[in-house]
Amino acid sequence: MRLYLDQNYLSGIAKRKPGFRELEPVLRQAVNLGVVSVVESTVHERESLPRPDLGLLELLRGLSAGQHLPVDSDSAVRRARKRLFWTIEHELPERAARPSDEADLDALSMALVHCDLVTCDAFMADVVRRTRLEVRHRGELFTGRRADVERLRRRLRDLSSGT
Numbered sequence: 001m002r003l004y005l006d007q008n009y010l011s012g013i014a015k016r017k018p019g020f021r022e023l024e025p026v027l028r029q030a031v032n033l034g035v036v037s038v039v040e041s042t043v044h045e046r047e048s049l050p051r052p053d054l055g056l057l058e059l060l061r062g063l064s065a066g067q068h069l070p071v072d073s074d075s076a077v078r079r080a081r082k083r084l085f086w087t088i089e090h091e092l093p094e095r096a097a098r099p100s101d102e103a104d105l106d107a108l109s110m111a112l113v114h115c116d117l118v119t120c121d122a123f124m125a126d127v128v129r130r131t132r133l134e135v136r137h138r139g140e141l142f143t144g145r146r147a148d149v150e151r152l153r154r155r156l157r158d159l160s161s162g163t
């Protein structure tokens with residue numbers, strides 16, 4: 001299974017935040033057993049630049065073993081991105097655009113199409129669920145909220161134990 005970890009998850013692990021602290025050893029075990037492969041995206045590098053002190057790229061590269069999402073968007077990724085953008089624009093017009101939205105849309109559309117397990121912030125998870133893209137692409141979505149971090153930990157534990 002392919003896992004996309006967004007900046008929120010990487011930061012939570014790096015900062016040893018509650019929930020993420022318990023997730024990390026289970027994640028590493030799943031990676032070491034080969035039941036999950038963590039993938040890098042071009043967006044990770046851009047988003048990590050403001051906080052080099054956290055070592056997010058080093059953390060990610062230690063988990064990914066060099067596996068990357070495709071660099072170029074195929075038609076499925078372009079359709080997903082367009083649908084996510086349309087949903088924000090038409091169903092959530094009161095929300096002010098943020099500088100990180102473009103990168104989030106790029107990364108999330110690629111991850112939804114190419115990954116089985118996808119992490120993102122709560123707002124983007126709401127947008128994805130409105131589009132039902134996680135259903136269309138048969139992926140599981142996890143926010144950075146404690147319950148979702150715990151749910152991902154259990155999912156990875158189950159994958160590692162073969163259940």
